[in-house]
Amino acid sequence: MPDSNAAAWAWFRARVAALRQTSRAPVQVRTAVVTDSAAALPAEWLAGLAGDGVLSVVPMPVMVGSEIYGEGEDDILDTIAVALAAGTAVKTSRPSPGQFEQAYRAAERRGFEAVVSVHISSGLSGTADAARLGAAKVGIPVEVVDSQTVGMAQGMAVQAAVSAALAGADAATVAAAARAQAAQTRVYFYVPSLEQLRRGGRIGAAASLLGTMLAIKPLLAVDGGRIVPLEKVRSAAKAVARLEEIVAAEAAPLPGQSVRLAVHHFGNSAEAEGLAARLAAALPDCPPAQISSLPAVLAAHAGLGVLAVIVGKHPDPAWDAAGLSS
Numbered sequence: 001m002p003d004s005n006a007a008a009w010a011w012f013r014a015r016v017a018a019l020r021q022t023s024r025a026p027v028q029v030r031t032a033v034v035t036d037s038a039a040a041l042p043a044e045w046l047a048g049l050a051g052d053g054v055l056s057v058v059p060m061p062v063m064v065g066s067e068i069y070g071e072g073e074d075d076i077l078d079t080i081a082v083a084l085a086a087g088t089a090v091k092t093s094r095p096s097p098g099q100f101e102q103a104y105r106a107a108e109r110r111g112f113e114a115v116v117s118v119h120i121s122s123g124l125s126g127t128a129d130a131a132r133l134g135a136a137k138v139g140i141p142v143e144v145v146d147s148q149t150v151g152m153a154q155g156m157a158v159q160a161a162v163s164a165a166l167a168g169a170d171a172a173t174v175a176a177a178a179r180a181q182a183a184q185t186r187v188y189f190y191v192p193s194l195e196q197l198r199r200g201g202r203i204g205a206a207a208s209l210l211g212t213m214l215a216i217k218p219l220l221a222v223d224g225g226r227i228v229p230l231e232k233v234r235s236a237a238k239a240v241a242r243l244e245e246i247v248a249a250e251a252a253p254l255p256g257q258s259v260r261l262a263v264h265h266f267g268n269s270a271e272a273e274g275l276a277a278r279l280a281a282a283l284p285d286c287p288p289a290q291i292s293s294l295p296a297v298l299a300a301h302a303g304l305g306v307l308a309v310i311v312g313k314h315p316d317p318a319w320d321a322a323g324l325s326s
Helices: 008-021 043-046 077-087 098-111 127-136 152-166 171-183 195-200 206-215 236-251 269-281 294-304
Strands: 031-036 054-058 061-064 066-069 090-092 113-121 142-146 185-190 217-223 226-233 261-265 290-293 305-313
Touching: 031 098, 031 152, 031 171, 031 195, 054 098, 061 077, 061 127, 061 294, 066 077, 077 090, 077 294, 090 127, 090 226, 090 294, 098 113, 113 127, 113 152, 113 195, 127 142, 152 171, 152 185, 152 261, 152 305, 171 185, 185 236, 217 236, 226 236, 236 261, 236 269, 236 305, 269 305
Parallel strands: 031 054, 031 113, 113 142, 261 290
Antiparallel strands: 061 066, 061 090, 185 217, 185 305, 217 226, 261 305
16 A cells, blocks of 8 residues: 555544544444545555444556556565566556445445445546446445546545545535545646556557657646646656646645645655655645555556646535534
């Protein structure tokens, strides 16, 4: 699982603790949350939920040559990095409907009344469709939420859903919390090469060829659930500097404590740490960015050297019947 920055999520742990301490009666958690490993949720945060049973993460498979790996297996990112460097085929797949069916049945056995299942954009993966197929085979109500995003942008939507569920919200409110958070979150990223995205079918061959011929360093974004070009920059250094400018411009107008930042990387942790430090200097009122490796299923498509920044903010409190916004 991804590494984590404890300070970045201190607010969430404090909020959950406050909910538990201030409740006059024990909260009945009625809704379980299920997601997939593309959400890039921090391992420390997941460990803190282990006793609640409210969240299940279904791993997304990665195929390296003829071998199939699941998120969380030892050294999977190293395996992918070596394979990409050697030109070995690296592919991904959606989880099977059966995996989701098992997760939903497990929630039912634990006594939950419903499940909200929050997943990677359907424009990038068939995971949400697999979840719907699994949901059709169980008796417990399941609402599948297409987050229309990926990485910690999806992860923030999952965290909003879990927060609402722990406050005792029903499935409709939990799903609304996930959708509201996802709608308030943006993904910007830089990749040294478009080739791996082309191989995975995430961008067209013409765009990849043009980038290679002109030595362009592309800045990309996730918009409408798909990867879209943002800007074309002539050098890696200029691309990273422009990425910082875009993120700062997005976050600066927002109230500082409402902003949430995350930085993903693959094989370039020092660059990610430097990027996070510069963002902290540019946005002194914002909480520190959480830094993590890309989950394997995303690293397989982005390739080595990627830097991604997620900019989120607390959604409008109108959805928040459970009183969770801060």
